Amino acid sequence: MSGETVRKKLTIGYDETEYVCGKNAIEAENDEGTFIVSETISNIYPEKIKRFSEGKIIFVEDGENSKRIDNYEEVCRILMEREVERNSYLTYIGGGTIGDLSGFIASTYKRGLRLKAIPTTLLSQIDSSIGGKNGINFSGVKNAIGTFRNPERIVADTDFLMKNDQIIREGMAEIIKHGFSMDYTIIETLLNNDMESVKNGDILRDLIVKNADIKASVCNQDPYELLGRRYVLNFGHTVAHGIEAISRNSITHGAAVIYGIMYEMKMSEIYGMMKYDGISIMNKLMKRYGINKIEVSDEMLDGSLSYIMNDKKIRNGKITIPMATKPGMTNMAELKIEVFKELFLKAGRMM
Ligand SMILES: NC(=O)c1ccc[n+]([C@@H]2O[C@H](COP(=O)([O-])OP(=O)(O)OC[C@H]3O[C@@H](n4cnc5c(N)ncnc54)[C@H](O)[C@@H]3O)[C@@H](O)[C@H]2O)c1
Structure with missing residues (x-):
């Protein structure tokens, strides 16, 4: 298993998502459809982005401020100009904020594009890309407008986590939450390791896959958040x-x-x-x-x-x-x- 990419199916309601995780997992992705790419990621990891045709990319700023209605409008306008067809692929490359914005675009533009996710923060790899929720902030209220739409495919490339430990620490909060609330073996793994050993081996990949699985299995019990089963994630x-x-x-x-x-x-x-x-x-x-x-x-x-x-x-x-x-x-x-x-x-x- 050392160094291998892990692939599995995550089920949420009627949706099945292929989940791929590992070093350079992005390598197997083809150039189909349109790409919404974080400007930050394209600056830090240009070599990861250059495999996709520039003409297919829409670059967007990221961070909480990107989840704005005028950003949504701007991206939809570009999609219209490029005559992007209903049911074609829309892939996002970025953290949870780009994911929330892109998921909302994919579920509303021409009543639906096929969504693929390439989440680049630990939080987005184990949490926000899974469960279908998307949204933009409106009238000062976070996630005031949004829908549920699961990606067909999520590619968690662990290379994106290697240059900035703070990106790992941020996502680790959710991993620790899962550990204390649902699976204590996660806490044991963290206690038996440190930042270096987690990063330099398969431990990070295995933690990501395990935590993605946990998030998906909770969401699968309540795909549209109607039954209160997702409370445990709180x-x-x-x-x-x-x-x-x-x-x-x-x-x-x-x-x-x-x-x-x-x-x-x-x-x-x-x-x-x-x-x-x-x-x-x-x-x-x-x-x-x-x-x-x-x-x-x-x-x-x-x-x-x-x-x-x-x-x-x-x-x-x-x-x-x-x-x-x-x-x-x-x-x-x-x-x-x-x-x-x-x-x-x-x-x-x-x-
Ligand atoms: N939809 C859901 O179910 C769900 C669940 C949890 C959180 N969220 C949302 O996710 C968002 C938070 O996501 P996030 O923590 O990924 O934040 P983010 O997208 O704002 O990214 C955090 C920062 O890290 C930078 N960044 C992204 N990838 C990087 C990388 N590989 N290396 C270095 N820097 C990188 C970004 O430019 C940004 O400045 C919030 O808007 C929250 O509401 C959604």
């Missing part, structure tokens, strides 16, 4: 979303998720559900992989709590959050708002 994210929003995205998603996992573990401990010292294990992982703990002021915590209280996940005065219980397990807790607030405030004093 572990650490209730607090993380609050912190991110209050920081106006100056705190990155990955850093907020790491903080959120620890915070929600503390809440679970106070509530009496958590039966092991997950926080010490988190501290070990952070040290090992060079993940810094973010400083969150009392004012930010107050702001985050207000943000959470206005969140769409609150129904009938209750909030449902996954609480850590045993290694690799969470249970859903449906908490009255007053109980949630009390746990949140107590945990904040102990962080």
Whole structure:
């Protein structure tokens, strides 16, 4: 298996996605259709992009600011000018923001293009490219407009992760989330390795495939997010979303998720559900992989709590959050708002 590319099928509802992961996995991709390519990626990895005809590429800026309606319009305009036909291929090459924008274009332009994904961040390889959700931000609301559309093929080329460890740390937050909430062998693998050994071998590839599988199997239970089965993916994210929003995205998603996992573990401990010292294990992982703990002021915590209280996940005065219980397990807790607030405030004093 050493150095080999792994291929497998991911099933989500009626859709089957071919998932390909490995070093230089992009090599087998042909030049069919149109490509939406991150400008950043084309600057850092020109050798990866030059295999595709320049005339077929639409370069876009990336980052959260790219998920704008005028960007959507601009790309659709170019597709019209190039007379791109319905049902032809649209491939994106970039992180989760390019993926969200491209997925939305693929699902709406002429009622549908065939989507292929070449995600270039660890987060997008194991998380955002899987599950079908796409979207753009609108009227100050993140992902306010979007659809569900799964790519036919996802190519996770691990070379894209080699030049910047921060890209790995950001995505590792979601891997750690999966580990503590669904599969503790992931945490064991991370504890038995470090950044260098993860990168220099098949470990990173195997972690990516395992985590893509986990995300797909959760989404497969609830392809259109109607049954609440995807809640488990929210572990650490209730607090993380609050912190991110209050920081106006100056705190990155990955850093907020790491903080959120620890915070929600503390809440679970106070509530009496958590039966092991997950926080010490988190501290070990952070040290090992060079993940810094973010400083969150009392004012930010107050702001985050207000943000959470206005969140769409609150129904009938209750909030449902996954609480850590045993290694690799969470249970859903449906908490009255007053109980949630009390746990949140107590945990904040102990962080
Ligand atoms: N659709 C979903 O299910 C889903 C799930 C989770 C997150 N998301 C979305 O994904 C987005 C975050 O994705 P992301 O973390 O990939 O962010 P991103 O696309 O903004 O990329 C992060 C940064 O890394 C740069 N970059 C991309 N690939 C790189 C590489 N290989 N090497 C160096 N730099 C690289 C980008 O230029 C950007 O500045 C958010 O908009 C979030 O809402 C969607």
